[in-house]
Amino acid sequence: MAKAPRPGTVKTRLHPLLGPQRCAKLQAELIRHTMAVTTAHTPSAYLAYAPNDTMAAISTAVPAGVRLLRQCGEDLGQRLAAAVTDAFTDGAGPLLIIGTDAPTLTADHLSAAFTALEHHDVTLGPALDGGYYLIGLRAPHTSLFALAPDVWSTDRVLAATRALADGEGLSTGMLRPLRDLDTPEDAAALLTDPALPTPMAALLQPKAEAMTQVSIIVPVLNEESTIHSAVSRLCRDFPDCELIVVDGGSTDATAELAALHATVIGSERGRAKQMNEGARHASGGILWFIHADTAIEPEALGQIRSVLADPAVVAGGLTLRFDRRTPALNYLAWTSNARARRLHHIFGDQAMFIRRTAFDELGGFPDLAIMEDLEMSRRLHRRGPLRLLPATSTASSRRLTAHGTWRMIAFMQYLKLLYFAGADPEAIRARYTAGPRLFPKRNPAT
Known part of the structure; x- marks a missing residue:
């Protein structure tokens, strides 16, 4: 039973330790290891894969002769039952059903399981987390997978399965327990286990370069006119x-x-939601959030890595300027940079960068309709210093000039005052979307 190694969808509890990309590599290595152990022991092997659209990717990662099955069903119990039915219908039996979460699985465990099935109806390989890494069946007893949905992925799986077997009068043999690899605690324990295969030990080792790897995250919505030049x-x-x-x-x-x-x-739409989703898929130890209509000075990357070499610094931003130079825009840039230095309020157009560990500890950007960058910088400042770098972030002035720069400056200060006064962010966002009407332009005819 294997889930395709797609970043962001596998080993999610290990994301804070490894990041989505390394978790996907780890999942691929777990599949490779499990299939190597299986095919070395028996010529008849199946791989039940999920999601359904990953057959092509999965087929390139398994040895020749392994038969592929699609996982079918709403929960894990239904998917296990369907895979067992397919295998027995194909003529298999006795059958071992194995997950890919046990990196210290060996052919000896499979031999012991088949031996146990000579004397028992069912054999179980207990996992230390209360589940099982293996279940062996002499016949398709699919009722053993009929656990309540809220039992799966808990420490009650093994006990509940044994109770079902006892209730049906099935004899059960038990193998030696193994540790599954699901959490950072599992990873730490397995790194001390000499049975852990070297490729997986290398993937689980903390890497200094991962901490300095930078992931750029660009939230977009209908940016057709700017996105190509921005990403290129x-x-x-x-x-x-x-x-x-x-x-x-x-x-x-x-x-x-x-x-x-x-x-x-x-x-989902919403800048906070989009940036958090990007971070969930990112593998870097430094997260850098950049708007699509913002140009970044190339020197910024080296400055970010340099300032974050100080472990006390948690985040920062770049010096703001605009793509047009007018007295009003120059004033806005100057006050924004002064605010960032003195009040530590950094906004999105200053290309905020955040140390991954601090981002995860705070749970990402607060899910606010507006002012998520202001609130995030306030929360970050409580954890450590924020730094404004000399490298520039050149933001688009299109919205400012469309409504009148001085009017927009006053309008944005008004919105910030509403936020600090405790107004509902959704109402502030609606006010922002409606545009500045605090100081309506005079009608020349009057």
């Missing part, structure tokens, strides 16, 4: 960074254009 520029200037574009449901060609240069993932 980021690829050119920061070729060793992971680039993730998070589309919030664009109705134009944004996602298709971004996919030419970056990994594109979908998300």
